[in-house]
Amino acid sequence: MTDEKVTAAICLIGDELLSGRTRDINTQQIASFLGPYGIPVEEVRIVPDDQSRIVEAVNELRARYTYVFTTGGIGPTHDDITADAIAAAFGVGIGHHPEVFAMLQARYDAMNTEFTEARQRMARLPEGAKPITNPVSGAPGFQTGNVFTLAGVPSIVQGMLGDIGHRLKQGIIVKSVTVRSAGLREGDIAEKLGLLARETDGVSLGSYPWFRSPTDHGVALVARSSDEAKLARAQTQLVDLIRSVGQEPEILEGEAT
Amino acid sequence: MTDEKVTAAICLIGDELLSGRTRDINTQQIASFLGPYGIPVEEVRIVPDDQSRIVEAVNELRARYTYVFTTGGIGPTHDDITADAIAAAFGVGIGHHPEVFAMLQARYDAMNTEFTEARQRMARLPEGAKPITNPVSGAPGFQTGNVFTLAGVPSIVQGMLGDIGHRLKQGIIVKSVTVRSAGLREGDIAEKLGLLARETDGVSLGSYPWFRSPTDHGVALVARSSDEAKLARAQTQLVDLIRSVGQEPEILEGEAT
Secondary structure: OOOOOOOEEEEEEOHHHHOOOOOOOHHHHHHHHHHHHOOOEEEEEEEOOOHHHHHHHHHHHHHHOOEEEEEOOOOOOOOOOHHHHHHHHHOOOEEEOHHHHHHHHHHHHHOOOOOOHHHHHHHEEEOOOEEEEEOOOEEEEEEEOOEEEEOOOHHHHHHHHOOOHHHOOOOOOOEEEEEEEEOOOHHHHHHHHHHHHHHOOOOEEEEEEEEEEOOEEEEEEEEEEOOHHHHHHHHHHHHHHHHHOOOOOEEEOOOOO | OOOOOOOEEEEEEOHHHHOOOOOOOHHHHHHHHHHHHOOOEEEEEEEOOOHHHHHHHHHHHHHHOOEEEEEOOOOOOOOOOHHHHHHHHHOOOEEEOHHHHHHHHHHHHHOOOOOOHHHHHHHEEEOOOEEEEEOOOEEEEEEEOOEEEEOOOHHHHHHHHOOOHHHOOOOOOOEEEEEEEEOOOHHHHHHHHHHHHHHOOOOEEEEEEEEEEOOEEEEEEEEEEOOHHHHHHHHHHHHHHHHHOOOOOEEEOOOOO
């Protein structure tokens, strides 16, 4: 347990995310990973493959939040510029990291694959950066100060997160309960929910409607708190609230977010 | 046809996106919508349900890009604070928009549903804002200067986009071709691709690996250009590049992004 506020931001790097070619799932993956550490993601930015834009975003975010996670742009191709951008953001040099270079050399030797100059690029780390193990495809991410630089491919991000948890400070764990109701409309409960939100200290209440079709719509009410007793009381109040307008509540168990 | 550079940014508003509860699909939806108008999305931010954070992001983005699209926070509940935040960002007042109020009143009357104070909140627009029709669920979005404020629910965003296209300036249309190859590794083609990227003026080349499992991985090479002849030549060069390392290219037709 801790009372320290620990926060995170995510900086997604890649033209393919901005163009709509690729739908981001790393935000959800990283946020869900950080939840049990009590580290809320407080901001996300998506920026193009452009060094000055990456430098600007990373420097703003690393000054404001405890941790920053970047994704994308650490492969062997010409558009992989994240390592250079991170070095520029920190004002440090960049070069082959000896252990990473040797590890990749051995890996490609074992695959009878040439360790080309392009592949050697993946051993370039900002000065002082610590590698982050990539159990999926070898080429590591790296930690520079409070900035964790990860791959863009979601399965590789997932693998790299396994070498990050032990580096994180524990923050204040926020738990949540979700009470939802198909057919409920936000307008039916908005006044009562607003009153409840004002009188429940230490619990934040959110209302999330879904509307997939005229016959598949409803509202999910989410209570979040670091105090389990308050959260349990809020759950009862949300159930009562939905019943009070003649609708049937459904409690979703085990929702961590 | 136009030579004007027209740009956009997206500001997604909502704690549920930052917590990982909800996976964003509006970025992809809006970016794909803007593609045919020649309007690239150049930045995305996700910010919490916090007025000062929304104001800061919207003011930075609207100064930098031709258009800004916000999503989320325009419903009837206490956590729907986007209209107030946009008014604050523009330094204008906020109040019931007479036509929107009358439209919603008539809509709820027709449904025999009380037009409660909470529902009336959805008729509150920043001074001078123009409504954006919501064909899905009634309550409109609105345009304030160069900022389009939309709902968060994806099906409603899609509906609202239909009342936005006619308000947009046409930019420079960028088309793309994708040539992909299962089994190809980025390191196999990185040097040649880098050379090609340097010598193909007016075409940007991106390399996007996928790695779903040890037997399902590959690379998609994407060329983007506003010049169709250059794009056609780039496609041929990418096909040749992949064949030159003994792999089989597959051309994806009709990829707009």
